[in-house]
Amino acid sequence: QQQVKQSPQSLIVQKGGISIINCAYENTAFDYFPWYQQFPGKGPALLIAIRPDVSEKKEGRFTISFNKSAKQFSLHIMDSQPGDSATYFCAASPGTASKLTFGTGTRLQVTL
Amino acid sequence: DAGVTQSPTHLIKTRGQQVTLRCSPKSGHDTVSWYQQALGQGPQFIFQYYEEEERQRGNFPDRFSGHQFPNYSSELNVNALLLGDSALYLCASSLQGGEKLFFGSGTQLSVL
Numbered sequence: 218q219q220q221v222k223q224s225p226q227s228l229i230v231q232k233g234g235i236s237i238i239n240c241a242y243e244n245t246a247f248d249y250f251p252w253y254q255q256f257p258g259k260g261p262a263l264l265i266a267i268r269p270d271v272s273e274k275k276e277g278r279f280t281i282s283f284n285k286s287a288k289q290f291s292l293h294i295m296d297s298q299p300g301d302s303a304t305y306f307c308a309a310s311p312g313t314a315s316k317l318t319f320g321t322g323t324r325l326q327v328t329l
Numbered sequence: 330d331a332g333v334t335q336s337p338t339h340l341i342k343t344r345g346q347q348v349t350l351r352c353s354p355k356s357g358h359d360t361v362s363w364y365q366q367a368l369g370q371g372p373q374f375i376f377q378y379y380e381e382e383e384r385q386r387g388n389f390p391d392r393f394s395g396h397q398f399p400n401y402s403s404e405l406n407v408n409a410l411l412l413g414d415s416a417l418y419l420c421a422s423s424l425q426g427g428e429k430l431f432f433g434s435g436t437q438l439s440v441l
């Protein structure tokens with residue numbers, strides 16, 4: 218019940234396009250849902266996070282959509298840029314961000 | 330403002346040996362968490378330290394142990410190394426009860 222399932226495994230998007238990554242969770246105790254971006258040789262960096270009391274959160278080109286009844290959440294990257302090429306992880310935890318359960322990651326490639 | 334720093338960056342050990350990894354948290358942070366990231370996978374929570382005590386633990390055997398010092402820095406110790414312990418070990422810091430986790434760049438451990 219601790220699993221977070223992430224899809225797709227990899228994604229190729231043209232510059233200027235919209236990148237969409239989806240995650241689903243099972244544990245109803247999860248109430249904090251962050252997205253992390255990781256470049257090769259670096260640790261994950263927090264992009265944006267949401268709690269289940271809102272259905273959407275936007276920060277710049279990044280938007281999280283959250284569906285509590287379906288236990289799903291997604292990351293939308295608008296106007297995708299080559300610099301966005303990285304691996305993206307969804308995660309979830311009960312309460313604070315300490316004990317995060319991560320998805321398996323999505324490798325995003327943004328082409329020119 | 331220095332972020333989370335980890336040492337060493339790379340380490341090669343043989344089966345059965347013991348290893349110690351070190352982490353200095355981001356300035357002002359009092360909580361340190363350790364994660365293991367296998368190649369192509371998301372990070373997995375090992376444990377969290379706060380006030381020099383282990384507060385939460387993931388599904389890892391007792392071969393994995395840690396310590397937190399009065400200056401909030403932390404060590405991860407792994408005994409009786411197995412080939413399967415080869416991974417990127419990530420340290421993350423936060424404020425106790427805070428939402429944002431800041432990750433270091435990790436220590437790449439190879440067990441031969």
